[in-house]
Amino acid sequence: MFTITKEVYFCYGHRLMNHGGKCRHLHGHSVKAAISITRENLNNQSMVCDFSDVKECVENYVNSYLDHNFLLHKDDPIIPALIQNNERFLALDEHPTAEVLSKMIFNHLKESDFHVTKVELWETASASASYSE
Numbered sequence: 293m294f295t296i297t298k299e300v301y302f303c304y305g306h307r308l309m310n311h312g313g314k315c316r317h318l319h320g321h322s323v324k325a326a327i328s329i330t331r332e333n334l335n336n337q338s339m340v341c342d343f344s345d346v347k348e349c350v351e352n353y354v355n356s357y358l359d360h361n362f363l364l365h366k367d368d369p370i371i372p373a374l375i376q377n378n379e380r381f382l383a384l385d386e387h388p389t390a391e392v393l394s395k396m397i398f399n400h401l402k403e404s405d406f407h408v409t410k411v412e413l414w415e416t417a418s419a420s421a422s423y424s425e
């Protein structure tokens with residue numbers, strides 16, 4: 293089995309409504325997403341796939357939905373104020389944790405026919421969450 297891993301960097305704001313600590317307040321992260329693609333056999337270029345193809349696919353998604361965006365649960369009471377102030381946000385069915393964002397990126401790659409096996413999102417230098425299948 294062969295695996296390649298590509299890292300992509302981006303920023304977002306969020307808050308976790310039901311969190312008991314400081315994460316319930318508006319704050320932001322500058323994150324690294326590490327995307328792993330696995331194949332049993334290499335292609336005719338002796339690669340799993342081209343790093344730049346993974347980068348393009350992830351960055352298209354990240355730039356459209358996540359980067360410099362405000363990620364909120366759909367029931368967050370701050371949403372009307374953001375709409376009133378013409379601010380960009382993305383309302384999710386789930387709380388906007390690193391776990392949920394990992395799965396969103398994973399699903400986009402899977403739908404784009406990459407043999408993605410794991411997306412790990414580093415929210416700080418010492419804390420990451422991942423989704424894998």
Ligand SMILES: [Zn+2]
Pocket residue numbers: 306315319320321
């Ligand atoms: Zn946070």
